[in-house]
Amino acid sequence: MARWEPNASGRLTEAAMELFAERGYGKTTVEDIAARAGLTERTFFNYFTDKREVLFAGSEHFVKQVVDAVRAVPKSSAPLDTVIWAYESTNDFFEERRPFARKRSALIAAHPELQERELVKMMSLAAAMAEILKERGTSASAASLAAEAGLAVLRVGFEQWVKDTKDRSLVFHLRAARRQLEAVVDRAKKGARAG
Amino acid sequence: MARWEPNASGRLTEAAMELFAERGYGKTTVEDIAARAGLTERTFFNYFTDKREVLFAGSEHFVKQVVDAVRAVPKSSAPLDTVIWAYESTNDFFEERRPFARKRSALIAAHPELQERELVKMMSLAAAMAEILKERGTSASAASLAAEAGLAVLRVGFEQWVKDTKDRSLVFHLRAARRQLEAVVDRAKKGARAG
Numbered sequence: 333m334a335r336w337e338p339n340a341s342g343r344l345t346e347a348a349m350e351l352f353a354e355r356g357y358g359k360t361t362v363e364d365i366a367a368r369a370g371l372t373e374r375t376f377f378n379y380f381t382d383k384r385e386v387l388f389a390g391s392e393h394f395v396k397q398v399v400d401a402v403r404a405v406p407k408s409s410a411p412l413d414t415v416i417w418a419y420e421s422t423n424d425f426f427e428e429r430r431p432f433a434r435k436r437s438a439l440i441a442a443h444p445e446l447q448e449r450e451l452v453k454m455m456s457l458a459a460a461m462a463e464i465l466k467e468r469g470t471s472a473s474a475a476s477l478a479a480e481a482g483l484a485v486l487r488v489g490f491e492q493w494v495k496d497t498k499d500r501s502l503v504f505h506l507r508a509a510r511r512q513l514e515a516v517v518d519r520a521k522k523g524a525r526a527g
Numbered sequence: 528m529a530r531w532e533p534n535a536s537g538r539l540t541e542a543a544m545e546l547f548a549e550r551g552y553g554k555t556t557v558e559d560i561a562a563r564a565g566l567t568e569r570t571f572f573n574y575f576t577d578k579r580e581v582l583f584a585g586s587e588h589f590v591k592q593v594v595d596a597v598r599a600v601p602k603s604s605a606p607l608d609t610v611i612w613a614y615e616s617t618n619d620f621f622e623e624r625r626p627f628a629r630k631r632s633a634l635i636a637a638h639p640e641l642q643e644r645e646l647v648k649m650m651s652l653a654a655a656m657a658e659i660l661k662e663r664g665t666s667a668s669a670a671s672l673a674a675e676a677g678l679a680v681l682r683v684g685f686e687q688w689v690k691d692t693k694d695r696s697l698v699f700h701l702r703a704a705r706r707q708l709e710a711v712v713d714r715a716k717k718g719a720r721a722g
Binding site: 410411412413416448451452455473474476477478480481483484485487488491492509510512513514515516517519520521522 | 605606607608611643646647650668669671672673675676678679680682683686687704705707708709710711712714715716717
């Protein structure tokens with residue numbers, strides 16, 4: 333039996349992020365991470381399947397929170413509102429971990445294989461959102477469009493939130509991205525009608 | 528030197544699609560495909576790196592066509608129009624290969640690892656589109672939103688085109704998906720203002 337270690341998962345995550353910053357992601361091993369956290373490799377593997385999972389374990393929590401939130405939105409809401417409100421509900425979750433989110437984003441941006449994994453996770457989130465919208469009576473194609481347009485808002489809003497030197501909230505940046513999506517679609521609509 | 532074989536790539540693709548349908552994708556080997564096409568494995572590997580590539584080789588042609596098309600759109604066009612017009616320019620390319628596109632879509636839908644590859648290819652296409660829009664003077668976040676909203680239109684329009692029992696054109700379905708995106712965004716805008 334592994335000995336119970338207080339906050340092992342948090343200590344391992346912190347150790348991993350330090351080492352990724354010091355040596356680079358590619359040169360950090362699970363052994364290094366466990367040693368830095370003062371824990372064993374076995375304890376590491378109780379929490380994460382591999383070193384990549386240190387960066388993605390939180391996203392399961394995120395997906396669960398978003399899916400629970402979307403089910404709580406009144407069914408009369410517009411599909412895109414439903415999706416964006418669900419993302420807004422994660423504001424406090426992310427606020428608490430902005431420093432981690434910043435380091436994580438920089439790491440992902442620097443490694444194509446991590447980017448790919450992030451994209452696949454994000455697209456499965458959009459697919460899950462589209463399924464929920466369909467269950468709530470939205471047509472399949474409107475559900476996909478709302479889920480994928482909502483994902484575009486999340487991706488842009490999140491990127492702005494990570495980069496924001498003024499530390500404004502995720503909700504602030506999601507709303508800004510949403511207004512920008514509206515402007516992008518409006519401008520095209522006018523162009524198409526004039527053309 | 529490999530002997531030159533007339534239309535080897537087309538014969539291999541056709542043989543692969545037949546075998547995927549008969550035996551399933553997982554049970555078909557490169558050896559089987561080459562034998563069915565009356566060619567050698569070596570010839571297969573002159574054209575494709577593995578059996579999966581039979582399904583993705585065309586997408587390079589598609590990306591090239593779309594990127595060329597987007598550069599030809601006047602810079603005064605709205606970013607989302609630019610993206611959708613570039614997709615519309617592939618209408619004839621796809622019209623000629625609708626039977627192949629149908630089989631390919633069914634195969635991809637049935638295999639999560641192929642779906643993942645398709646998603647990654649589509650998201651890199653959106654990233655390439657966003658880059659071109661930025662070069663043309665669109666802000667980074669508007670470029671991402673237009674490219675990703677445009678990708679949602681492509682994905683929904685393409686799916687409807689593949690399924691259409693009336694064989695209407697890809698342009699028809701892209702325009703329908705685009706109007707539906709406008710409706711999804713409009714409905715949310717009204718909801719947000721009323722709420």
